[in-house]
Amino acid sequence: MKIAVCVKRTPDTETRIKIASDGKSIDEAGVKFVLNPYDEYAVEEALKLKEAAGSGEVVVVSVGAASAQETIRNALAMGADRGVLLKTDAVSLDPLPTAKLLAGELKSGEYDLIFFGKLAIDDYSHAVGAMVAELLGMPAVSSVSDLTVDGSVGTAEREIEGGVEVVEFPLPAAVTAEKGLNEPRYPALRGIMMAKKKPLDVKDVTLPEGGLELVALTLPPQRQEGRIVGEGPDAVPALIDALRNEAKVL
Amino acid sequence: MADILVVLEQRDGVLKRVSHEVLAAGRVLADASGGQVHALAIGGPDLSGDGLGAFGADRVVVVGDDAVKLYQPELYSATVTDQVQSGEYSAVILSATAMGRDLGPRVAAKLDCPLAADVTELSSDDGIVVKRPAYSGKAIYTLRVTSSPVVIAVRPNAVAPIDGSQAGIVDTGQVASAVRAARAVTKAIKQPERHAVDVTEAAIVVSGGRGLKEPEHFSLIEDLAGAVGAAVGASRAVVDAGWRPHSEQVGQTGKTVSPNLYFAVGISGAVQHLAGMRTAKVIVAINKDPDAPIFKVADYGIVGDLFEIVPRLADEIRKIKEN
Structure with missing residues (x-):
């Protein structure tokens, strides 16, 4: 089974955002960067499927600056076989150019499955996976919290408001991972050492x-600091009064 | 004079509230450009487009067919794309729901056009300008659209529905014929036995965190939510601990909510949680630690033991509702 996983380098969720002096980007000083959390579920699912199949290859692909090599190495440390960085310093806030670069790289790879995180926690576009699938003309299921692959047929559960959709699809296909799909493994020390020797192909590209x-x-506008209406259960009437008569939301 | 295409959303043949929100968003752009708002409603054979003029639609195209009763990504994206190509549209607007977040990118890729996802504000003056959160609301992008058409996914609860006066002519459309045989097929919707309102769609949300100490104590949260008519939310800590399903998680790796009223109970207020609920109109925090960061964003706070406060709060609210 040949599987690709598309990943992105993002600031850690605990990051406090400061705006850089250009007024258009974040001040990266002191910011810890990680493998996008949703991409960890994507990598884990790819590794599990390859292990279940008994053979195959998991290829990790990213679009980003040279620093994204570290992110790809994180996925290699989890167990992926090799990496490809489509290297560009340019950043697009329109997801389609990124999808075009990935589709160009993936189209001749003969992958059975292409995994993505459902969204990157920096841009929150939730778009690149479905776009790549459209560009490659393959079926796709997004926000998948449960996946079964049986031969050339997949069944996925897709999280929607107040329930899940059950979707059946033929392979090859693209799947974007929701939290809950699996429990991503932590890279073991041996994996981290081995990852340093795994092939990582860096290709210079131009972002469309x-x-x-x-x-x-x-x-965002600062929320005005509110007030403590009181301590303990005796403060409940004061809270209800404030919600009904001041905020008028109850 | 370019028009605006608005894609509506239904479940079980009933249009969702977000459909009225996207119509309002469409009206903003159409009024600025002098174009019309065309609404596209896709669903089962009994789907009706009547009355949508009052919400801002100039024209409604209803595509009612058993094949598209449920959200079918390939059929829906082809049908929307066909409609865009049959007219002259400067923007396609949909809601950033589970459906819209899947459909928007597909349509943008088919049309080879930009996608502005998760938009919270939009205006049209010298071209379309949108605002959208970055880093899950820790910062905000202001973006100018430089090509046409553009697909815009508007975040639920970000735009208020309007009371319009359009006549709203209703037409009937067809599922795009080229792709009647879709590959990926949605077979069914599975809902939990006790159907709950989703946190993203609720006007009031009651969320619990680690301060509840044990998963069973979430019954207090459920009781308060029941009393006040709210959806139940959860912090990342308790979701990661397996106490609550991920579908309830509010925060940067969960859901972003903008309810009228948000109760944070036993939640300290980590940055990733604040990112998911800071756009709530009113925030109430109940926490035993007076220095908890949640009090910095809360409009009203009670310091103390949630095990004493929450039952009292639920009781008092029930009393008010009874009267």
């Missing part, structure tokens, strides 16, 4: 032009 121009990146 997108249709969104970044005007500004700003911090």
Whole structure:
């Protein structure tokens, strides 16, 4: 089974965001970068399927700056076989140019499955996986929290509001991973050592032009600090009064 | 004069509230450009487009067919794309729901056009400008759209429905014929036995965290949620501990919510949690630690033992509702 996993380098979820002096990007000083959390589920699912099949290859692909090599190595340390970095310093806030680069890389790979995280926690676009599938003309299921692959047929559960959709699809296909799909493994020390020797192909690419121009990146308006209405259960009437008569939400 | 295409969303033949929100968003752009708002409703044979003029639609195209009763990604994306190509549209607007987040990218890829996802504000002056959260709401992008058409996914609860006066002519459309045989097929929707309102769609959310100490104590949260008519939410800590399903998680690796009222009970307020609920209109925090970061964003707080406060709160609210 040949599987590709597309991953992204993102700031850790605990990061406090500061805006850089250009007013269009974040100040990266002191920011810890990680493998996008949803991509960990994607990598884990690919490894599990390869292990179940008994043979195959898991290829990790990323679009990003040279620093994304570290992110790819994280996925290799989990057990993926090799990596490809489509190297560009350009950033697109329109997801389609990124999808075009990935589709160009993946189209001749004869992959049975292509995994993605359902979204990257920086841009939150939730788009690249479905776009790559469209560009490659393959079926896709997004936000998958349960996956079964039986020969050339897959069954996925897709998280929707208040339930799940059950989707059947033929392989080859693209799947984007939701939290809950699996429990990602931690790289063992041996895996981390081995990852350093695994092949990582770095290709210089040019990001196609997108249709969104970044005007500004700003911090959200600060919430006005509220007030403590009291201590303990005796404060409940004061809270209810405030919610009914002041905020008028109850 | 380019028009705006708005894609509506239904479940079980009933249009969802987000459909009225996207119509309002469409109206904003159409009024600025002098174009019309066309609504596309896709669903089963009994789906009706009547009355949508009042919400801002100039024209409604209803595609009612058993084949598209459930969300079928390939049939829906082809049908939307056909509609875009049959007219002159500067924007396609849908809601950033589970459906819209899947459908939007597909349509944008088919049309080879930009996608602005998860938009919270939009305007049209010298071209379309949108705002959307970055880093799960820790920052905000302002983006100018530089090509046409554009697909815009508007976050639920971000745009209020309007009371319009359009006549709203209703037409009937067809499922795109080229792809009647879809490959990936949605077979069914499975709902939990006790159907719960999703945190992203609820007007009130009551969330619990590690302060509840034991998974069984979440019954307190459920009781308060029942009393006030809210959806139940959870912090990442208790989801990761397996106490609650991921579908209830509020935060950067969970759901982003913008309810009218949000109760954070026994939740300290980690940055990743605040990112998911800071756009709630009113936030109430109940926590025993007066220095918990949650109090920095809360409009109202009670310091103390949640095991005493929450039952009292639920009781008092029930009393009010009875009267």
